Amino acid sequence: xxxxxxxxHKAYRSRRKQPIAALTEVDxxxxxxxxxxxxxxxxxxxxxxxxxxxxxxxxxxxxxxxxGRDVTTAAPGDRDISLVFxxxxxxxxxxxxxNIAFGQRARGVPKTQITTxxxxxxxxxxxxxxxxxYPRELSGGERQRVALARAMIRRxxxxxxxxxxxxxxxxxxxxxxxxxRELQRRLGVSMLYVTHDQTEALALGDRIAVVRAGRIExxxxxxxxxxxxxxxxxxxxxxxxxxxxxxxxxxxxxxxPVTGIRPExxxxxxxxHGHLTGRIAAVEPSGEETVLHVVCPDTTRILVRVPxxxxxxxxxxxxxxxxxxxxxxxxxxxxxxxxx
Amino acid sequence: MTVHQExxxxxxxxxxxxxxxxxxxxxxxxxxxxxxxxxxxxGSLRKPGLPPPGGLELLPDVLWSGNxxxxxxxxxxxxxxxxxxxxxxxxxxxTVLVASWAGFAIAMARPxxxxxxxxxxxxVLSMPASAxxxxxxxxxxxxxxxxxxxxVALPAVMGTTxxxxxxxxxxxxxxxxxxxxxxxxxxxxxxxxxxxVAFPLARPTMFAVAxxxxxxxxxxxxxxxxxLTTEDDWPLALGLRALSALEPTLHPxxxxxxxxxxxxxxxxxxxxxxxxxxxxxxxT
Amino acid sequence: xxxxxxxxxxxxxxRRWDRARTPSLRHRPTALALPWLxxxxxxxxxxxxxxxxxxxxxxxxxxxxxxxxxDNWHRLATDETFWHSLANSAKIAAIAIPLxxxxxxxxxxxxxxxxxxxxAARTAVFLPSIIPDAAWALLxxxxxxxxxxxxxxxxxAFGLPSPxxxxxxxxxxxxxxxxxxxxxxxxxxxxxxxxxxxxxxxxEAAAMEGAGRIFTFRRITxxxxxxxxxxxxxxxxxxxxxTTFIPALLITAGxxxxxxxxxxxxxxRRAFLYGELGYASTLSITLLITAxxxxxxxxxxxxxxxxxxxx
Numbered sequence: 018x019x020x021x022x023x024x025x026h027k028a029y030r031s032r033r034k035q036p037i038a039a040l041t042e043v044d045x046x047x048x049x050x051x052x053x054x055x056x057x058x059x060x061x062x063x064x065x066x067x068x069x070x071x072x073x074x075x076x077x078x079x080x081x082x083x084x085g086r087d088v089t090t091a092a093p094g095d096r097d098i099s100l101v102f103x104x105x106x107x108x109x110x111x112x113x114x115x116n117i118a119f120g121q122r123a124r125g126v127p128k129t130q131i132t133t134x135x136x137x138x139x140x141x142x143x144x145x146x147x148x149x150x151y152p153r154e155l156s157g158g159e160r161q162r163v164a165l166a167r168a169m170i171r172r173x174x175x176x177x178x179x180x181x182x183x184x185x186x187x188x189x190x191x192x193x194x195x196x197x198r199e200l201q202r203r204l205g206v207s208m209l210y211v212t213h214d215q216t217e218a219l220a221l222g223d224r225i226a227v228v229r230a231g232r233i234e235x236x237x238x239x240x241x242x243x244x245x246x247x248x249x250x251x252x253x254x255x256x257x258x259x260x261x262x263x264x265x266x267x268x269x270x271x272x273x274p275v276t277g278i279r280p281e282x283x284x285x286x287x288x289x290h291g292h293l294t295g296r297i298a299a300v301e302p303s304g305e306e307t308v309l310h311v312v313c314p315d316t317t318r319i320l321v322r323v324p325x326x327x328x329x330x331x332x333x334x335x336x337x338x339x340x341x342x343x344x345x346x347x348x349x350x351x352x353x354x355x356x357x
Numbered sequence: 358m359t360v361h362q363e364x365x366x367x368x369x370x371x372x373x374x375x376x377x378x379x380x381x382x383x384x385x386x387x388x389x390x391x392x393x394x395x396x397x398x399x400g401s402l403r404k405p406g407l408p409p410p411g412g413l414e415l416l417p418d419v420l421w422s423g424n425x426x427x428x429x430x431x432x433x434x435x436x437x438x439x440x441x442x443x444x445x446x447x448x449x450x451x452t453v454l455v456a457s458w459a460g461f462a463i464a465m466a467r468p469x470x471x472x473x474x475x476x477x478x479x480x481v482l483s484m485p486a487s488a489x490x491x492x493x494x495x496x497x498x499x500x501x502x503x504x505x506x507x508x509v510a511l512p513a514v515m516g517t518t519x520x521x522x523x524x525x526x527x528x529x530x531x532x533x534x535x536x537x538x539x540x541x542x543x544x545x546x547x548x549x550x551x552x553x554v555a556f557p558l559a560r561p562t563m564f565a566v567a568x569x570x571x572x573x574x575x576x577x578x579x580x581x582x583x584x585l586t587t588e589d590d591w592p593l594a595l596g597l598r599a600l601s602a603l604e605p606t607l608h609p610x611x612x613x614x615x616x617x618x619x620x621x622x623x624x625x626x627x628x629x630x631x632x633x634x635x636x637x638x639x640x641t
Numbered sequence: 642x643x644x645x646x647x648x649x650x651x652x653x654x655x656r657r658w659d660r661a662r663t664p665s666l667r668h669r670p671t672a673l674a675l676p677w678l679x680x681x682x683x684x685x686x687x688x689x690x691x692x693x694x695x696x697x698x699x700x701x702x703x704x705x706x707x708x709x710x711x712d713n714w715h716r717l718a719t720d721e722t723f724w725h726s727l728a729n730s731a732k733i734a735a736i737a738i739p740l741x742x743x744x745x746x747x748x749x750x751x752x753x754x755x756x757x758x759x760x761a762a763r764t765a766v767f768l769p770s771i772i773p774d775a776a777w778a779l780l781x782x783x784x785x786x787x788x789x790x791x792x793x794x795x796x797x798a799f800g801l802p803s804p805x806x807x808x809x810x811x812x813x814x815x816x817x818x819x820x821x822x823x824x825x826x827x828x829x830x831x832x833x834x835x836x837x838x839x840x841x842x843x844x845e846a847a848a849m850e851g852a853g854r855i856f857t858f859r860r861i862t863x864x865x866x867x868x869x870x871x872x873x874x875x876x877x878x879x880x881x882x883x884t885t886f887i888p889a890l891l892i893t894a895g896x897x898x899x900x901x902x903x904x905x906x907x908x909x910r911r912a913f914l915y916g917e918l919g920y921a922s923t924l925s926i927t928l929l930i931t932a933x934x935x936x937x938x939x940x941x942x943x944x945x946x947x948x949x950x951x952x
Binding site: 093098100167 | 533535536538539540542543544545546549553554557558
Binding site: 379380382383384386387388390391393394396397400455456458459461462463465466470474477479480481482483484485486487488489490491492493495496511512514515516519520522523524527531547548551561562565568569571572575576577578579583593594595597598608611612614615618619622623626627630 | 669670671672673674676677678680681683684685687688689691692695700702748751752754756758759761762764765766767768769770771772773774775776777779780783784786789791823826827830831834838869872875876879882883886887891904905908909912913918921922925926928929932933935936937940
């Protein structure tokens, strides 16, 4: 068993106002060797969850187990974990080698052992040439790799990563993302990975947990979250383009569930035909595909994604939108749970 | 030129003008503050016993270096200099250590404890030194500690003043929390975190506190005056006083002694300044 | 979907911080404050209690102190000299503290940028603080000497009136304030650090908007530096009681007409010239309460303006 969180509760109390619930009834299990991504909007409590797992913040109620051991009251240093932060948290006054070796030295590991361990970690992360340099001389990606080397050197039971890619340039992000995944697979270590970027979540996670307002809305594989989101919120949150959520009125019904349809599942039709008709307000070409913003007479906005090879219609022109009923999702309300 | 470009040219011109103004002002400030030291040095080169100068005399007509020898003969200069050095070399490191430990504790403590510690610091800070003269003397006399030159260094064990503690607390507070957290996860003990993370990263503050403590102990006059009775125990700052009762025409002797009392400290400070030039990226 | 657990846990409302459940750094960080706390208790706490005790006694340094109840305090109430000395301290503080603070801030703002000229000037500003107290005081004895002193001579050379520094009470008080103000190395260092901490982007943005120097100072620099500066002012009030003592002792000896008899000097005389350690303790305690009251007033202002939250 990798990481197990049972019934976590945490509330912040400010002197004058009501307590703010940061985490409510959170249960999460990360299997051994699994990469679990915790994703959610800012302020959803995902960082709090990570920090509580690390021992940097105390839970008001609940239990945390790491590697099968109850660590709820253990100090951060006694939980057999490693932390990787968004700002890399490298000691600026130490060289790369000294940064990596920091924990070993703190634990009193003999110097010869340290040298070997550091060399091994450096090789695994391609840092051998940089060992004598200082963090300020390194690029963002290199710095993150140093942070990873420091984290892995003592083979902890779990890695906790708090938005590790957020400070990197987009091109570096892709590469470092792959390196993290590769490292995790090689080490076979459980990873709890927090991010606000759902693309990262879909790309990296063995499983994903979506957090909103301190609660876990859904836990599942990327495919499960994409094809069967359990709430409308997740439907909009997960996926390169947010799912279109149409109230019953938009489809000419008086009442009924909110209908969800992914932009990539829609097709253009002649004006007047199909489920909806509207005016193309904006056209966003992006290589192989084009995204169209369509506005209907009742001000409903809908996103459509079509292959560019189909021909790009002129902005301002009228078009119909159609889709297969089998691709529809139904929700109780605009943020609510799935009904079908 | 576009409006934007014009504005930029105007701004640059204004900055350039003000930079020259600033440089001039800085120069004047430097001169004004160097004035006392210069006067001291110049005054020490005046031949004693001469009648007062007719008007403003920037440099005496005859430069006389004999004052230094004479002054050194009037007070046990060597011994007192040694006392000063002894006091400072003990008090400064101890002050830095104790104050930085306490500052670190304040920065790391949980809010309730931190408020308490800062409260204590502020309370002690608001006590005038004069309130401590009588009771400390009585206490130290009872303990039989009043005839050692080092007694004057005693406040160092409480960091000399809570002000330094607060300075350190502020500096440690500014270090990104994530550095401390990573160190904690890496199983570093609190002492190790202080030694390997906090203290090295607050180097400018360390030098500032060391400089301030150095100045305080080197020049400290009142504590030796109250606590030490034997002239041989006196630091140089107090030994100077013996020369202060001289009549004005003999002031150059006093100036010479003052230069001798100030020079080692000034030189040490200047040397430390060069060594301390803070590295941009480590500055907190 | 949320996974089921065997025993649902309910949140406990408003549970106070539970030591057993809170993870912490290995060993508590507050342990590092112990040397400071212990030493403070020994070197400040105990003397303070001793002083409070002595304030109710007669004690001359030998034998044992004899308890005299409120006698000292009755004496204090009618001791004109003491209240006069307190007034003197206040007057000099009223000149010196604004002067010192303005000098410290002004020099910090002028000299904070990196350049060799500034570096030299910064050293010059701090150097007077390196000069030992006695040397500094007696340097000014020379500087202000009506016959030999460079300052009166310079003033006369420019045709300006030179006040009788040692003969005119007001001039003597002003002179004392001046002597205390020019040794502001500590305040300068702190103001410098405070200025350096401000992010440059704010001033750049202001300059881009065409903000003038004074506007920028008033609306950006000063408010951001306010917490540290208030701490400085607080420290200064207490420090000034100390820094005026030595010049008053060595230069003016409290004269003329006791105009520069500052409170600490009076305490010193009672304690070490007259040997009245009991009464001197009474005076010390009164001084302490006064200083504490002023500091407390400042702290309340600080708290009200929520500046302390920056600490």
